[in-house]
Amino acid sequence: MQIGISTACFYPEALENGFEKLLNCGFRFFEVFVNTFSELHHPYLDQLKIQAESRGAKILSLHPFTSGYESFLLFSAYERRFEDSMEFYRQYFEAAAFLGAEILVLHGQRKERAGDIPEEIYFERYHRLFELGKTYGVTLAQENVNAFCSENPEFLHRMRSYLHEDCAFVLDLKQAVRSNHDPFETCAQMGEQLVHIHLNDHKPGKDCLLPGQGITDYGRLMRQLKRQNYKGNLIIEVYRKNFRDRQDLIEAKQKAETIQKYFYTISS
Numbered sequence: 001m002q003i004g005i006s007t008a009c010f011y012p013e014a015l016e017n018g019f020e021k022l023l024n025c026g027f028r029f030f031e032v033f034v035n036t037f038s039e040l041h042h043p044y045l046d047q048l049k050i051q052a053e054s055r056g057a058k059i060l061s062l063h064p065f066t067s068g069y070e071s072f073l074l075f076s077a078y079e080r081r082f083e084d085s086m087e088f089y090r091q092y093f094e095a096a097a098f099l100g101a102e103i104l105v106l107h108g109q110r111k112e113r114a115g116d117i118p119e120e121i122y123f124e125r126y127h128r129l130f131e132l133g134k135t136y137g138v139t140l141a142q143e144n145v146n147a148f149c150s151e152n153p154e155f156l157h158r159m160r161s162y163l164h165e166d167c168a169f170v171l172d173l174k175q176a177v178r179s180n181h182d183p184f185e186t187c188a189q190m191g192e193q194l195v196h197i198h199l200n201d202h203k204p205g206k207d208c209l210l211p212g213q214g215i216t217d218y219g220r221l222m223r224q225l226k227r228q229n230y231k232g233n234l235i236i237e238v239y240r241k242n243f244r245d246r247q248d249l250i251e252a253k254q255k256a257e258t259i260q261k262y263f264y265t266i267s268s
Contacts (some may be wrong), residue, residue: 001232001233001234001260001265002029002058002060002233002234003027003231003233003234003253003257003260004027004029004030004031004033004060004224004233004234004235004236005022005027005030005031005234005235005236005237005249005253006029006030006031006033006063006198006235006237007027007030007031007032007033007064008020008023008031008033008237008239009236009237009238009239009240009243009249009260010022010061010240011030011033011035011240012035012240013238013240014038015032015033015034015035015048016047016048016051018109019032019048019051019052020051021053021246022249023055023057024234024246025215025246025250025253026175026250026253027057027249027253028055028057028058029057029058029060029233029235030052030057030058030059030060030061030075030235031050031059031062031063031105031198031235031237032059032061032062032063032099032101033058034062034063034092034095035065035242036065037267038199039065040091040092040095040160041091041095043168045095045098045099045188046097047096048099049099049100050202051121053195058100058253059099059100059101060102060103060107060196060233061097061101061104061141061196061235062092062095062096062101062103062104062105062138063104063105064092064104064105064106064214067107067145067221068107070106070107070108070109071109071110071113071116072107073085073088074089074108074125074129074161075108075113075116075119075122075125076107076110076116076117077116078142081229084153086113086128086129087224089129089132090132090190091137092104092138093132093133093135094114094136096138097137097138097227099186099234101138101174102137102138102139102140103138103139103141103170103196104133104139104140104141104194104235105141105143105170105196106129106140106141106142106143107145107148107150108122108126108141108142108145108148108150109148109149109176110147110148110149111148111149111151114149114195118157119155119158120162120179121139121157122149123138123158123162123163126140126142126159126163126167126235127163127166127167130135130162130163130166130167130168131166133192138186139168139195139198140168141168141169141170141173141195142155142156142159142167142168142169142170143169143170143172143175144170144171144172144175144176144179144181144186144190145175146175146178147179150182151176151179151181151188152179153181153182153186154184154189155251156169156189156190157189159188160189160191160193165191165223166194168193168194168195168196168230169190169193169194169195169196170194170196170197170198171186171187171190171194171196171197171198172197172198172200172237173197173198173199173200173201173202173216173221173235174198174200174202174208174238175198175205175209177202178207179209181223182262183216184221184224187221187224187225187228187230188224190228191226191228191230194230194232195227195231195232196230196232196233196235197225197230197232197234198233198235198236198238199211199234199235199237199256200216200236200237200242201213201214201215201216202214202215202216203215205243207244208238208239208242209242210236210238210242210243210248210250210251210252210255211236211255211256211259212251212252212255213252218259218262219262221259222259222262222263222266223266225263226267232248234256234259234260236249236253236256
């Protein structure tokens with residue numbers, strides 16, 4: 001289990017600038033949030049890879065900037081658009097593989113669009129993307145996201161029951177809190193297909209805080225992850241408005257490392 005952070009923490013600052021600031025805070029494991037088309041192509045990817053390698057950093061995962069449009073691109077009733085979007089998403093898999101990232105994050109279909117296609121078709125289309133990712137050595141992982149079908153633990157259960165081991169999940173604690181679903185139940189429904197975690201905190205009135213600033217029971221979470229045979233990482237993900245300065249991020253990293261140590265203790 002590695003402790004990392006998402007470059008989304010500094011959005012809308014230019015990706016490479018936010019990346020550099022996080023490197024200067026001592027982080028060496030990352031989720032890269034791609035923000036536009038040019039960031040999927042060379043020479044931009046070449047420079048990002050050099051930036052990471054020159055500081056001994058590893059990019060673990062990639063997050064698409066088209067996540068909010070996946071209802072339209074991938075999960076609508078218009079079949080040809082899905083086929084074309086498969087080819088577009090190939091660029092994400094190619095970029096992830098080039099950067100050394102093993103996970104690509106998927107938001108999926110918004111709740112209000114759930115009737116556009118049968119749920120089984122959603123699962124089948126996800127599976128086709130999942131198989132495409134495998135050809136690049138990249139795992140497509142469904143995130144639980146507020147206002148998306150995936151916010152519901154029952155949806156995640158049905159997805160896992162339909163696809164068995166041919167699926168993977170990202171747990172985002174703040175997204176579960178925002179959707180008024182129990183983060184621990186959401187985690188449980190992902191089972192051993194949980195491969196990645198967006199780590200954050202919350203308290204009454206604030207659903208997105210840095211780790212250690214809220215009331216999340218991380219001990220309970222780590223014990224549950226042990227039961228689920230979790231093999232992934234912990235990626236701190238908040239927004240720029242959720243921290244003041246570099247010191248806040250350094251303290252969040254230290255808190256995450258304490259959580260990591262507890263996981264190792266109960267796993268030994």
